[in-house]
Amino acid sequence: MPRPNKPKKKRKSSATSSLNFSGGPGALPQEVLEQASEAVLRAPGTNQSILGISHRSDYFKAILQEAEKIFRELLDIPADYHVLQLQGGSSLQFSMIPMLLLRGKGNAAEYLKTGYWSAKSIPEARLEGAVRVLYDGEGTGYTRLPEEGELVYDPQAAYFHYVSNETVEGLQFHYLPGLKEVKRVCDMSSDFLSRPFDIKDFCLVYAHAQKNLGPAGLTLVILKDELLKDAPNNLHSMLDYRNHAAMGSIYNTPPVYSIYVTLLIARWLRDEVGGLKKMAVLNEKKAKALYALIDRHPEFFRGHAAKKDRSQMNAVFRLPTPELDKAFLEESIAAGFYGLEGHRSLGGLRASIYNAVTEEDVNRLMEFMEGFRKKHSK
Numbered sequence: 461m462p463r464p465n466k467p468k469k470k471r472k473s474s475a476t477s478s479l480n481f482s483g484g485p486g487a488l489p490q491e492v493l494e495q496a497s498e499a500v501l502r503a504p505g506t507n508q509s510i511l512g513i514s515h516r517s518d519y520f521k522a523i524l525q526e527a528e529k530i531f532r533e534l535l536d537i538p539a540d541y542h543v544l545q546l547q548g549g550s551s552l553q554f555s556m557i558p559m560l561l562l563r564g565k566g567n568a569a570e571y572l573k574t575g576y577w578s579a580k581s582i583p584e585a586r587l588e589g590a591v592r593v594l595y596d597g598e599g600t601g602y603t604r605l606p607e608e609g610e611l612v613y614d615p616q617a618a619y620f621h622y623v624s625n626e627t628v629e630g631l632q633f634h635y636l637p638g639l640k641e642v643k644r645v646c647d648m649s650s651d652f653l654s655r656p657f658d659i660k661d662f663c664l665v666y667a668h669a670q671k672n673l674g675p676a677g678l679t680l681v682i683l684k685d686e687l688l689k690d691a692p693n694n695l696h697s698m699l700d701y702r703n704h705a706a707m708g709s710i711y712n713t714p715p716v717y718s719i720y721v722t723l724l725i726a727r728w729l730r731d732e733v734g735g736l737k738k739m740a741v742l743n744e745k746k747a748k749a750l751y752a753l754i755d756r757h758p759e760f761f762r763g764h765a766a767k768k769d770r771s772q773m774n775a776v777f778r779l780p781t782p783e784l785d786k787a788f789l790e791e792s793i794a795a796g797f798y799g800l801e802g803h804r805s806l807g808g809l810r811a812s813i814y815n816a817v818t819e820e821d822v823n824r825l826m827e828f829m830e831g832f833r834k835k836h837s838k
């Protein structure tokens with residue numbers, strides 16, 4: 461697979477566009493944006509725009525296969541797991557998973573309802589069979605995650621589903637919930653590839669691209685081959701993982717451009733960052749600095765999540781009044797920041813510091829926050 465010319469510029473936080481702190485689509489590294497925009501005019505080694513490259517070409521197959529190879533390297537994925545590059549977003553996985561694992565089964569699936577996104581996944585599963593909710597944080601405003609000892613699991617459950625990082629509320633698991641003997645399924649949409657994890661602890665992991673992986677349009681599903689052995693035979697063909705696995709993720713026309721940009725990100729993570737351990741160190745450092753600022757002024761920056769469950773990807777907070785939240789947003793846009801509004805279901809503010817947000821970007825945001833606080837504190 462031909463590579464683009466090495467970018468001349470290293471990523472600086474003085475990117476020409478505003479700094480993207482949005483919950484998603486998230487920031488992408490400047491060098492990847494440059495390579496991606498060059499490929500729109502001419503894909504490396506071709507006379508064709510990447511947007512016009514056939515999904516049946518060897519060129520595209522090489523893109524897809526190289527992306528898969530790098531994911532396998534980064535996460536040390538064993539051969540008995542499929543790596544599927546699908547469409548339909550993470551929301552479609554809310555349905556495809558229970559179609560595969562719950563349809564026609566006698567035992568209930570177990571779900572944790574820890575925030576906006578896990579709450580969305582539960583009604584979809586209920587269309588396919590019985591669901592037991594082991595923890596429901598809605599009544600307490602999704603401000604914390606369950607403690608390890610608080611959850612009573614059934615070793616006979618059809619599977620166990622949770623969301624590792626609740627993007628809206630900024631809650632992230634810092635331990636592995638679930639039982640060893642029950643199929644563990646995880647929505648990692650907003651923290652996938654931000655830190656290492658052992659894929660062998662999971663039967664199925666899914667993550668859409670538009671946080672840490674690339675542009676919207678692609679959803680990565682990593683699943684254990686043995687799950688497909690008892691797939692029901694009444695699935696629509698596009699909703700049957702077996703078809704996607706058999707066709708190497710080219711069952712129908714895949715999102716060629718999203719997959720191409722995701723390959724660029726995968727290379728960036730491996731070659732520029734140096735892998736997931738290094739990525740985790742950088743992410744930890746950024747989050748620590750940002751939360752330290754929030755904690756220095758708790759009367760002004762009011763964090764949403766319990767400290768022990770804070771997300772290293774999404775820092776969710778409010779200011780003392782809704783008027784101040786509004787002023788913060790307006791002034792942040794004028795100062796060159798993008799996407800700091802909280803999710804529409806929660807309001808307030810959210811700073812999403814995904815992989816491609818640099819330490820320097822976070823420092824600039826913190827300077828802005830500190831300046832805003834001084835200006836507006838009584």
Ligand SMILES: Cc1ncc(COP(=O)(O)O)c(C=O)c1O
Nearest residue numbers: 549550551577627647649650668
């Ligand atoms: C954790 C999580 N799961 C699922 C979704 C839904 O993803 P999609 O819009 O790709 O369907 C989101 C959206 O941001 C999310 O953050």
